Every structure is written in structure tokens, then in C-alpha cells.
Amino acid sequence: MLTNICNVYCVGRNYKLHAEELGNAVPDEPMIFMKPSHAVVALNGEALELPASKGEVHYEAELVIRIGRDYEPGVRVDELVDAYAFGIDFTLRDVQTVIKKKGHPWTAAKGFRNSAPITAFQTFPGAAAMVEKDFALMKNGVQVQRGNISNMIFSLQDIVDYVGHHYGLGPGDVIFTGTPEGVGAANAGDVLELAWDGTVLGACTIKAAE
Template sequence: MLTNIRNVYCVGRNYKLHAEELGNAVPDEPMIFMKPSHAVVPLNGDTLQLPATKGEVHYEAELVVQIGRGYEPGMTVDELVDAYAFGIDFTLRDVQTVIKKKGHPWTAAKGFKNSAPITAFQTFPGAQALLEKDFTLTKNGAEVQRGNIRNMIFSLQDIVDYVGHHYGLGPGDVIFTGTPEGVGPTVAGDVLELAWDGESLGKCTIAAAVQ
């Protein structure tokens, strides 16, 4: 269920090749931003309306983890996380380019409605188990992204320790853990589908909305 989601933390530039493809420096500590909980919707085959008048909208496929208990220093990620899913961090790329130059927050580019669709959550099998399989995003049947969390710059443990220490973590919080290379634009009519080890977990059809 997605109804109990509280804080939505996101990790930027957590895959080296993704940072490089956008011409960004590789960070030396986790780069955290947030989305409103209102941005979260189920990735269940429905049509998603995304802004049509603000330039390119890019997809970014990511592993999402759900926090099951309050963070305390020294806790392992396996103790803290109770479920996982996959999601798409939709980004208004042209808007982001402008606000980055101005030094403004990323909310306008990252926090719009429907910008955080998530598949159904599944019981967390442990961080080690998640290293064994790839996740993929296809657009209109063609693979556009493939990722494995073993390639993350900051591990799941690094992420929960950083977020827990600096901002706090509690039941109902979720973390988008970063996207691999291959991000790109989506337009009205595209069908985006997330899979884990070849098994489809959720999809959506993109519609354009004037916002």
C-alpha cells in the first residue's frame, strides 16, 4: 500500500555513469533531495499525466526502500528496511537545468504531481539478496535502463546512515536510491514498464497535461 507514505527521500547522482552522462561531478557524500508525498502514485497500469508545457520530462528508474522502524545509530539496513519496490523519479530536465544555474531548490523539477510512481512493495529480502538481480525500465517494449545496486556509489547502508543521521528516518518513510545510466525523455503515448530479473512489476502510459 502507498497510503501510509510519509517522507520521500531521494538520492541524486548515485551511479557514476549516470552522473557522467549528465555532465555532473560524482559526489563525495550522498546528495539528498525530497519529493512531496503527494507525488507518489501506484505504478499499476494506469495513465499518468505529466506536465506538457515545461520542456522535456525524463524518466529515472530506481530501487525504492521502505523504512519499517525508527532509525537508531548502529542499526543495519536489514534491521531498518521492511519492504522494497521500484519507482520512476520523473524529472523536468529543462526546468532543472535552469534552477541548478540559479542555485534554487530542485522541488519545481522533481516534486510535481505524479512524479514518483512506485510498484507494489514486497518484503525486503536483505541487502545482499538485492545485489543478485538487475532491474530494468523499458519504453514501448525497448530496454532503456538496466541497473544493479552493486553499482551504486553509496550503498544502502551508507544511504540509511546518512539520511537517518542528518534528517531522521521512521516508519512510512521511503527512499529512492538513485538511477543508473540511460535516462531520457518520455512523451505522451509512451508505455513505461519496470521489471526485476525479467519479471514485470508495473507499468504506466504517459499522457500530457497542461500545468
């Protein structure tokens, strides 16, 4: 587990094409769920154990922002966020399908151990600068996802304002900001790499675990 991580907020369905590929409606306000801090691990090239007995495990590549100060109404995202990274929101898709039908919380599908690997954090250059480059996920050397935060339904400012107002934000909190289209299954032996503007920042090899 990465240290100094407090609350882990996640934004669901924040890219229109991703919502559509899963047959979901596009939300009219940010859809927020949480992962335990124990789900967060370093995406540092090592093997990553994921459940093998609960159906398909899907990858969802995302920009992750870290909060550096307490949220106050009116604060700009560039003042609030001190660092960024990229992460994978691993999802037990078959489990999620069942619990969604039952109206149950998503924790069983989203909050398992190792479900939130993150690259090393880097100094946040501002929201405008983040739009200038794309992030991508490669699976076994083949690009499977590519995203730019300009395509998010809710901007970084929208997200921090919503989370800060409804739940609170403070130093050490992180936010997974949503995934673009192209999600799919990760299987034992797969090598996943997260890149920013063509430079690989983190990787892992999937290992099956019960």
C-alpha cells in the first residue's frame, strides 16, 4: 500500500464513450464511489495479484489527482491539487453486474486489494497543461485505451467542487477521475503499462490469486 493516502474517491462514467460501451446512461452529475486505501499499491513493474475466481477483471486507466490542502468553496483546482499520477481502477465486472441488478454498493466489485495501482506522483502543472497530452494503457505492447481529460464529462474543477462540497477533501485524498473507452479483461500473465505522452510511467504483470 502507498503511504500517506487518505480517502480514495473515484468518478464513474466520466467519459461519454465509456458509458456507452457498457450500456450505461450518461450521468447528469458526478457519480462518486470509493475504494479502501488498502486497495492502493505502487504500479512499479512488479507482479500484481488479482482475484481469479470471481469472473472477469477489467482494467480502467485513469488520471489520478492528489489533494494538497483542505477544500474551501471557491478554491481553484490548480490551488487544491498538488500532484498527479495515473492509475488503473480494476473492476470485477461479473460481480459488478450482479450487484448493480440487486442495487447493492459497488465495494465488492471495486474495493478488493490491489484494485487501485498508481504510478509515482508528479508535481501538478495545472489543469490547462494536463489537457495538452494524452494518457494511454498498453496491454502486452498493444494500446487498448487512450484518453485526454478534455473529453471528460465533468472537469477537474467540477469534480473537486462536487466531492469537496458533498464529502470533504483534505491533504492526502486522491481522486480517480474516470476512464475512457476501451476497457477490457486483464488475465494472468498480461503486462499492463500506463503511459503519458508516450512515456511509460508504470507497469505491472497480472498474477492470479484466489
